[in-house]
Every structure is written in structure tokens, then in C-alpha cells.
Amino acid sequence: MSRAMRFTGFVAGAAIALCPLASGAQEAPEPPEGFPERPLEILVPYGTGGGSDQLSRAMANAIEEVSGTSVQVTNAPGGGGLAAIPDFMAAPKDGYTMLESIDAVATNYVSGRMEQHPTEDIEPLAIAQITFNQLYIRPDEDRFTNFEEFVEYAQENPGVLTVANVGNQGSMERINMHLLEQDLDFETKQIAFDEPSERYASVIGGHIDVLFEQPGDVRQFLEAGQLKPIVTFFESRPDAFSEVPTHRQVGGDFTALNRFRGFWTHPDVPEERKRYLEALIGAAWETDSFQEFNRTKYMHLVNSYRDTEGATELINNAIETYTNVYEQIGIETRGD
Amino acid sequence: MENFLGGSAALFSDPVALTIFFGGLLGGLLFGAIPGINMLTLGAVILPFTVSMDPTNAIMLYSVIYTSGVFGGAITAILFNIPGSPENAPTALDGYPMTQQGLAAKAIGAAVLCSSAGGLCSVLLMMAATPAIAGWAISAFGPPEIFGLVCLGLAMSASVGARDLWHGLLSVTLGMLIASIGTDPADGVPRFAFGFQFLLAGISFIPLVLGLFAVSEIFNQAEERINLGGERPKVSMELPSLLEFWRMKVTVIRSVIIGFFAGILPGIGAVLAAFLSYNEAVRWGGKNSRFGKGELKGVVASETANNAATGAAMIPLLALGLPGGALTAMMLAVFQLHGMEPGPLVFITSSDLVWTVFAAMFFANLLILALGYFQTKVVVHVLRIPFPLLGPGILLVATVGAYALRHLSLDVWVMFIAGAAGFLLRRSGYSVAGVILGVILGGIGESSFTKSMQMLDYNPLLLFTRPITALLVGVALLTIGLRLVEAVRSSRRHRVALANGSQSD
Numbered sequence: 001m002s003r004a005m006r007f008t009g010f011v012a013g014a015a016i017a018l019c020p021l022a023s024g025a026q027e028a029p030e031p032p033e034g035f036p037e038r039p040l041e042i043l044v045p046y047g048t049g050g051g052s053d054q055l056s057r058a059m060a061n062a063i064e065e066v067s068g069t070s071v072q073v074t075n076a077p078g079g080g081g082l083a084a085i086p087d088f089m090a091a092p093k094d095g096y097t098m099l100e101s102i103d104a105v106a107t108n109y110v111s112g113r114m115e116q117h118p119t120e121d122i123e124p125l126a127i128a129q130i131t132f133n134q135l136y137i138r139p140d141e142d143r144f145t146n147f148e149e150f151v152e153y154a155q156e157n158p159g160v161l162t163v164a165n166v167g168n169q170g171s172m173e174r175i176n177m178h179l180l181e182q183d184l185d186f187e188t189k190q191i192a193f194d195e196p197s198e199r200y201a202s203v204i205g206g207h208i209d210v211l212f213e214q215p216g217d218v219r220q221f222l223e224a225g226q227l228k229p230i231v232t233f234f235e236s237r238p239d240a241f242s243e244v245p246t247h248r249q250v251g252g253d254f255t256a257l258n259r260f261r262g263f264w265t266h267p268d269v270p271e272e273r274k275r276y277l278e279a280l281i282g283a284a285w286e287t288d289s290f291q292e293f294n295r296t297k298y299m300h301l302v303n304s305y306r307d308t309e310g311a312t313e314l315i316n317n318a319i320e321t322y323t324n325v326y327e328q329i330g331i332e333t334r335g336d
Numbered sequence: 337m338e339n340f341l342g343g344s345a346a347l348f349s350d351p352v353a354l355t356i357f358f359g360g361l362l363g364g365l366l367f368g369a370i371p372g373i374n375m376l377t378l379g380a381v382i383l384p385f386t387v388s389m390d391p392t393n394a395i396m397l398y399s400v401i402y403t404s405g406v407f408g409g410a411i412t413a414i415l416f417n418i419p420g421s422p423e424n425a426p427t428a429l430d431g432y433p434m435t436q437q438g439l440a441a442k443a444i445g446a447a448v449l450c451s452s453a454g455g456l457c458s459v460l461l462m463m464a465a466t467p468a469i470a471g472w473a474i475s476a477f478g479p480p481e482i483f484g485l486v487c488l489g490l491a492m493s494a495s496v497g498a499r500d501l502w503h504g505l506l507s508v509t510l511g512m513l514i515a516s517i518g519t520d521p522a523d524g525v526p527r528f529a530f531g532f533q534f535l536l537a538g539i540s541f542i543p544l545v546l547g548l549f550a551v552s553e554i555f556n557q558a559e560e561r562i563n564l565g566g567e568r569p570k571v572s573m574e575l576p577s578l579l580e581f582w583r584m585k586v587t588v589i590r591s592v593i594i595g596f597f598a599g600i601l602p603g604i605g606a607v608l609a610a611f612l613s614y615n616e617a618v619r620w621g622g623k624n625s626r627f628g629k630g631e632l633k634g635v636v637a638s639e640t641a642n643n644a645a646t647g648a649a650m651i652p653l654l655a656l657g658l659p660g661g662a663l664t665a666m667m668l669a670v671f672q673l674h675g676m677e678p679g680p681l682v683f684i685t686s687s688d689l690v691w692t693v694f695a696a697m698f699f700a701n702l703l704i705l706a707l708g709y710f711q712t713k714v715v716v717h718v719l720r721i722p723f724p725l726l727g728p729g730i731l732l733v734a735t736v737g738a739y740a741l742r743h744l745s746l747d748v749w750v751m752f753i754a755g756a757a758g759f760l761l762r763r764s765g766y767s768v769a770g771v772i773l774g775v776i777l778g779g780i781g782e783s784s785f786t787k788s789m790q791m792l793d794y795n796p797l798l799l800f801t802r803p804i805t806a807l808l809v810g811v812a813l814l815t816i817g818l819r820l821v822e823a824v825r826s827s828r829r830h831r832v833a834l835a836n837g838s839q840s841d
Contacts, residue, residue, distance in 0.1 A: 047677060048671075048672055048674075048675045048676055048677045049675065049676060049677050049685070053675050054675075057675050070388075072387060073675060075675070076537060077521070078518075078519055078520070078521040079519050079520060079525075082519060083518065083519040083520075083521065083537065083538075084537065086519065086526075086529075086536030086537050087536070087537030090536070090537065162791060189790075189791075190790075191787055191790045191791055192787070192790065193787060194521055194783060195677055195783070196677075197657075197677040197679050197681050197682075197685075198479075198657075198677070198679065198787075200681060201474050201679060201680050201681050202478055202479065204474060204681075205473075205475045205476075205478060205680070206475055206478075207478025207479065207791075208478070220684070220685060221684075224684060
């Protein structure tokens, strides 16, 4: 089955060359008059310890490093990333509060769960991570040891195997799984977790069978031998996972949707402050310490930085892509 | 052992960590000793300021305050019959009569020694047991089991600090209602926000804690200023002789065991540990014992058990991410402020932090021995600080703390409203600790229930096909059921007694 799943144009990261990035010390951008006079805040709509949280804390440290302004990270998990949106919209529109979020802003907007348009009602400053996904199992799992056996087991026991993810219906996680299951004809049960540590513990502890996650978020568990990747959702095998087959190689005939994570501000924030924050994130991203963080999170495998303009384009394309996918697989969109 | 040495080295090689360690130790001792104001007040006030600390130091600070705060209240309980904190209440039952008989030094000596001994045993048991329990928990506790444990915790929380079961249950329910304000964790549907955008994100935990614990305490104190009476007694400390200590070995060992197991249960903690242990000491004491009239074993039972509960209370927090009491609930908030989630994985992801905390609690218990002497000299003077100076000072720091975290004046409002509510709740016999546990456990419980339902095809009855969940929910229902029967019976007895009384008039 290929139908119209072969999207050209945008699919986050798919067309991106696998190129390691140059890094270097960065000059701090010139701040506007009277800003910032107190610590900045990054509001993270997911729990502590997961990818969004790790990114935000690394970014906070890098911003502190380049500007001397301290940055506080606040977690407000719940509702597949939606619970924090009201808090962000209610915060003063003075540029002190930034929202971290992920591709869920696009999926939630398209499905109508989120009122705010992710490039109009909230304004992207920059995308700081674009990364691919994998499925993981326990290394001591005895019902299946690789992707092929996993699919066989799932085909013999439809709807029995559980998959831990972080998204709601129509999310990047569920769409990727849906497309793979459709192409390979198997069925699993999706369970959404808002707290990352609980998600990982559930799989490692044997309560949930499979984990859907990005490799950087679970690196420590991969290194400790507590999780084992069985398939990579990406066009080609990344060097770090050369032994793991891609979804294309196992028979998935679709362009995988990648995770992107970035930072937003409110459109009513004064223009000069928005441009300063954009420059600040850009400079922080280039610091040696942030680049080192990127390497530990396998984030150097793809060119994963977008400034405001690039981010806006990427998010608008994502909205279009998800709208198309939803229509094809029969999920209601906000227009329906 | 290697881990413990590593943790100790981390603690003693860092001057900042060491300063925080001693600050916490003294802070806990002083706040524990000032009647009315206790370590929860201190914990609430410093919570917002821990954001800027290194996460290990912040968690370590709370564990040290916990250790020394539980002991701190013993001195005033013995000298003035005013327990610094509720967990020292049974200490006063025999400690104060001893003071009246001129045996204060001996009572204090025994309290210091036994707090330290109880605490050390507990820390050693905790170090031995927590990693194993965490390892086991990861495979035994999935979302349905966590939900079962939360049910048990909520059932137990109903007996913390309230006047009776009804007040306890209502306190916990109020907490759960507060937790449900905002946006639901599964689908992002607004609840109880009444269209008010500030409520969509829920009630922020830290201003709530500040209000319920610090502000309501100040209001309370301002209303009924404690009169300590004229002369400050001259105090000294006399450690019991080895022979005396040996004679009390059964009491000490029994109290350690009771304290440890009471501490390990979510929602119970040090208060119940002290009361249970005192009860058992009386029951085992025989006819000729002088409990209530100045029996040293009474002081020993209570002080050993309340410190033994502190190490144990860390086990559910670290191994499962479930706080056992109000101070461990604040520790959970400290973890979250620093981007960490305690739970089985914390031993994999932050093993250094865990062992530094274990080492700090060990040395804090050891140092109680030395500081106990110092404290008996100092505490009497501290009690001379007039409340009109102390109260507003704490209020000021709390206000700064509530605002500092998010720079929203809304949080200051939340703090004062929670303070006024906490003041009224306490006066009417409700428990603010029960409210806080309701908030925390309610949130965790809802999230684990949502996941359990996804796993179990939305059939709640399937929860009972999982043995641990069935056991935990069963025990929770039984606990509430038995206590309800007891409450109904005692109120019926009360009514009958009243009826008989009015007839005979």
C-alpha cells in the first residue's frame, strides 16, 4: 500500500542531509533596552526527565551561558501537551515566558483539540531539535527478539501487545504506528503516558510491551542494556543504529513523521524582544555545551535547527501534512 | 557500602553541600523546637528558594530538615509540655512529669540518644532496603498497582492529623478536588475552571503549600499566643548510662520496628509511629509501670519511633515516587522543580543523588547526639524571641517565595487564600496535611487510573485480576470500612450516653 502516503515536500527531517554540524563559541546578541530584567521562564508541557524537559534544561543552561540571564524551567504535563497551553496564554505578554513544545501543536491543532494556531496565535522562535523515532523492547523479552518476530506475534495476537507513547489520537506517535500497522497488517494497543519516567519504567518493568520513543531520550537505558531498538522510523539507517532496520526495510511504504521540538512566544510580545529571544536561542544552540548535549542525544545526525522563519515554514508544512494524513486514514480534522 | 562512601565523600568534599547540611540540621532543630511553628513551616518557606540550588543539595537539605526537625520538638515537649511538632506529643506525656520531678536532664538525654539510635537504625534499614525495593517495584508496580497503592495511601491519609475519621476523609477529599481543578491529564478537557483562564492550568502547588502550612500557622499563632510561663528552667543533658540503656533495649528495638513500618506506609509517617509505639510500650509495660507519671520508657518509645519513621518514609518516595507525608510531599515538589521524577528509575538515573541523601541522613542522625547538647542550651533562648517579630518575618519570606517562583501576583493570592482556608480548616478539626496528600496522591492516582483503563480496555473490574492491585485496593477499602464502622459505633455510644445523661438529670 502506498497510495498517497508518499509525501513529497515537507516531512520533518526526511529530506535533511545527514550532516554533522560545526560548532563554536557564540557572541551574545545585543539585548533590547530594559530586557530582560529578571529570569526568563521556559514552560514545558510534558513531565520531567523526558526529551522536552531535557532539551529545555540544556537550552536554559546554554542561554545562561551566552547571556548571563538565568532561565527557569517549569513542567506542566497533562493532556498530551495541552494542559500547559492555558498557563502560557495567561502569562504576561512581556517575553519573559517561552513555551517549549513539539509537533503535537500541529497534530492537536489539526484535530481541533487545540484552539491556537501554532504559527499565528502562538509564535515560533526557533526549532531546536528534529529527530527520528524507534520502537524498543526489553532485551530479555522472550516472546519476540526482533522486529520480524514482534510483527508475527502481534499478527497472531491482534490488539494484545501494548505500546507506550506520549501522544493522543492523531499524534505523531499514533500516526507512525498506524501507517506501519496498516502496511504490515498487525494491531497493537496504544497507551499514553504523561510522565516519561513512568513510561520507561512501565516497559522496563514488563507492564507494557513496547516503547515508542526517540533514541536521545532513552540513551541511558540503551547504554545500560535495559532497552533494545527493533526498528527505526527513518529513510536510511543512522550510523549509530546501523544494526537496526528502518521502517522502509521491513515493509513500511510511507515517509516517517519525525519529532520536532522548539520554542514559542506570544505574538503580542514586542517585536524587538521576540527577535532578541530568537537570536539568544540561536546563539545558545551553537555553544559547545549545547552541541555536546546534541551529540549525546543523537541530535547531530540531522540538521535540526530552524530560526523563526524556518520554524514557521516547517510547522505550517506539518499542519498540511497531518491534515492530509488524517483525511486519508479517516481521523476527524478541525474543518470536518 | 561503596555507594555510601561515595555519597559521604560527595557531602564532605563540597563546602556548599556541607554548609547546606549544617543549615538544614540547625534549621530543623530550631523550627522543630519552636512550639506551633514546625519543620513543615520551614519546609514550606524555603521550597521556592531551592530552585537555584543544585538538585542534590536541595533534596539533601529536605532530608536533613526531616531528620532533625522530628527530633527538635522533643526538648520543648519535655521542658514545657508543648510538643514542637505533633510527632513529639507522646514524648510530653512522660517527659513533662519527669521535668516536674527534677529529672529533665535525664529525659532529654534519653530523648537525644534514642532519637539518634532510632534514626540510625532506620537509615541503615533504608539503605539496605530501598535499592532492592526499587528494583522489585519496577517489575511489580505498573500503573494499576500504583493506582492501588494510591488508594491505600488515601485511605491512610484520612487518619493523619484530623479530629476524627470524617474530618480526615473530608480533608483528603478537598485535596483531591483541588487536584482536579484545571485541565484533565488524559484529553486536556477543562474542569472546574469556570471559564477563568488562570484556573485552566490548575492550582500551583508551592503557593498552596506555603499558604496551608506557613501562613495558616502564623494566623494560628497570632490568634492564640502560646504562653510559656515565667521562669525558663535551667537545662542540662544527662545521657543514660550503658546499664540503663541496656534495660530499655526491648523498648528501643520494638519502637524501631514500629516506627519503621509505620513510616514506610504512604500517608502515615512519624506522628502515628510515635503514638503507636507509645501505646505498645504502655501495653507491654505491666501493672507497675509509671507511664503518664514520668516513665523514662515513654520518652524512649516515642522518640525512637518518630525518628525511625523518617528513614522509612523515604522508601515509598524514592522507590515509587509516592510521598508518605506532608514533608515528603514537599520533597517530591523539590524533585520536580529540578526536572527529576523520583521512582524506581531514580536509582539508575540519579544514583549519586540518592546516596548523598542517604549519607546526609546518616550523619544528621549521628550529629543529633552532639547537637542535642548544644540545642538544649540554645533552645531556651530561642523561645524568648517574641512572636510579633518572628511571625511577620516568616510571613514576609513566604510572600517573597510565593512570588519569586513564577513572578505572578496570582500565586501570592493563592497563598493567602490557602492560608486563610488552612487556618479555618485547622480550627474546625480538619487536617492540612490530609489536604496536601489529597492534592498529590489525587493527581498521581488519576493519572495512573487513566493509564490502567487504557491497558485494561476501560473495564475497572479487571483491576482486581492483578493480585497486588486487588490486595492494595482491598486493604484500602477494609481500612476505611473498619474505621467507618468504628466511627458509627462510637457516635452511637456517644448518643446513648447523652440520652442516658439527660434522663438522669
